[in-house]
Amino acid sequence: MIGLLAALDISEAAFLGLVVATIQFATLLYLAALGEAIAERSGVLNLGVEGMMAVGAVCGYIGAVSTGSPWLGLVIGALAGAGAAGVHAVVAVGLGADQVVSGLALTILGLGLANFIGDGYTDDPRRSQFTDIDLPLLSDIPWIGETVFSTTPVTYLAVALGVGTWFVLNRTALGLGVRAVGESASTADAAGHSVAVIRAMAVLVGGAFAGLSGAYLTTTAIVGAWSEGLIAGRGWIAVALVIFGAWRAGRVATGAVIFGFTLALQTRLQPFGVDFSPILLSMLPYILTVIVLIVISIRARHQPSPAPAGLGIAYRREER
Numbered sequence: 001m002i003g004l005l006a007a008l009d010i011s012e013a014a015f016l017g018l019v020v021a022t023i024q025f026a027t028l029l030y031l032a033a034l035g036e037a038i039a040e041r042s043g044v045l046n047l048g049v050e051g052m053m054a055v056g057a058v059c060g061y062i063g064a065v066s067t068g069s070p071w072l073g074l075v076i077g078a079l080a081g082a083g084a085a086g087v088h089a090v091v092a093v094g095l096g097a098d099q100v101v102s103g104l105a106l107t108i109l110g111l112g113l114a115n116f117i118g119d120g121y122t123d124d125p126r127r128s129q130f131t132d133i134d135l136p137l138l139s140d141i142p143w144i145g146e147t148v149f150s151t152t153p154v155t156y157l158a159v160a161l162g163v164g165t166w167f168v169l170n171r172t173a174l175g176l177g178v179r180a181v182g183e184s185a186s187t188a189d190a191a192g193h194s195v196a197v198i199r200a201m202a203v204l205v206g207g208a209f210a211g212l213s214g215a216y217l218t219t220t221a222i223v224g225a226w227s228e229g230l231i232a233g234r235g236w237i238a239v240a241l242v243i244f245g246a247w248r249a250g251r252v253a254t255g256a257v258i259f260g261f262t263l264a265l266q267t268r269l270q271p272f273g274v275d276f277s278p279i280l281l282s283m284l285p286y287i288l289t290v291i292v293l294i295v296i297s298i299r300a301r302h303q304p305s306p307a308p309a310g311l312g313i314a315y316r317r318e319e320r
Contacts (some may be wrong), residue, residue, distance in 0.1 A: 016213075016263055019147040026253075026260030027155045028213055030240035033245070033252050034158075034165055034207025037083075041169060043310035046088050047103030050235030051110020052207050056081040058118035060215025061226040064128035070219040073128060074154065074212060075274055076300070077219075081211015082204045085109050089203040093196055096314035106236070118226045130154060130220050135257035141289040154216050166249040177249045178202055182308035185315035196317050212234070233286065234263075240289045243296055246306040262288055312318035 032049055039046045051080025059080035063149050084106065092102040131150040141149065169175035180188035185195045217223045217230060237259055245252030262285040 006232060016146055020151070021264035022257065022261045023147060023151055024069045024220070024260070025263040026256040027152075027158045028216055028222065029234065029238050029241060029259055029263075030107075030158050030162065030253055031213035031216060032183055032210045032235060032248060032257035033241035033256060034162060035206035035213075037206075037245070037247055037249065037252055038165060038169075038178070038209070039085075039203045039206035040242055040311055041182045041308055042178045042199045042309055043185060043315070044088075044092060044199050044203050045099045045103060045312040046106070046203060046206060047100060047239060048083065048084070048088055048106025048110060049210050049238050050112075050231055050233070051107040051155045052081040052084045052268065053110075053113035053187060053211035053217075053231045053235045053238075055084045055110045055117075055209025056214030057218045057230055058114045058121070058214075060211070060225050062117070062121060062219035064215075065124065065126040070128050073219045074215045077215025078208040079212065082208040084113075084211070085203050085207020088111070088207075089200040090257040092314070093199045093203060096316055099312050099314070115228050118228070120158075121226045122228065124225060128219065128222055129224050152214075152220050154220060162249045169249070176244045179308070182310050183316075185310050185313070189315075189317060195317070199315075210238075211248055237289055240315055244292050247308065248306075259285055259288065262270055266293075286311075 010057035014320070030056055032053055036046060036049055060073040060077025062073075063076030064070045065071070087108050087109070088102050090098075091097045091105075092099045095305060131221055132150050133153050135145075135149040135200075169178060177188065177193045180191065181195045182196050188198075189195050214231065225229065241255045241259060243257040265284065266281050
């Protein structure tokens with residue numbers, strides 16, 4: 001590996017920095033996308049990820065710097081994201097309103113609310129951030145240990161949540177209920193499942209994950225502070241990741257690494273001596289998002305979509 005880097009005239013530090021940044025951005029995207037996947041597996045489309053992340057980011061930052069504990073900041077951010085998702089749960093699940101309109105409204109509401117709450121915290125010099133944790137023995141492995149096994153505890157938490165989500169959705173009665181209401185709400189209702197309760201809980205959990213993702217931005221070195229426009233469209237990338245990952249936790253993780261790499265390039269390409277327009281570079285993740293959606297749309301014409309059959313369809317028991 002060192003010989004290859006030397007041949008490409010790339011410093012070891014620059015390469016390791018790119019890998020670390022990729023892991024950081026992959027963690028950010030994975031948390032938000034995982035939450036959205038949970039909501040969509042229950043049949044609820046929530047396009048308010050961007051707004052929930054923003055609310056989680058500002059509340060997580062305020063909680064962290066006020067208490068001096070990034071862990072409390074992370075918890076507060078998750079609760080704030082769940083609270084914002086509660087609006088969507090009431091409107092889209094409880095009242096049966098159009099899920100697309102409700103989600104877009106939540107994005108606008110969340111971004112505006114976050115800017116209002118964080119008005120006095122912009123450019124605040126205070127910091128309360130997670131530090132990297134080295135896993136015994138594993139962190140001593142050359143290259144891999146310095147990047148994969150020496151990172152913030154939030155990355156390890158994201159991995160644990162991914163495994164836990166896969167297990168719950170595929171190996172438990174609760175997960176069966178979530179998937180059932182997402183595929184056929186009327187059938188699940190007839191089988192004794194409460195469609196409204198399961199969908200509302202899935203939306204709240206998804207919001208908590210999005211809030212966790214936002215708080216990760218402001219409680220780690222990836223940003224570490226609050227400012228307006230902090231989320232910068234990453235919530236929309238998370239939504240696209242769910243489609244890219246076919247609503248499966250493992251595939252979503254793979255997509256998060258790929259998209260995380262494109263985001264990392266924005267800040268890590270210069271040390272490689274590559275002369276590339278920063279404006280075009282900043283567009284790369286979103287261009288990739290559009291390309292992925294186009295490819296998936298074309299494939300959907302020739303084979304069945306892996307999307308839950310009841311996704312985006314409101315359920316009213318009296319119409320069963």
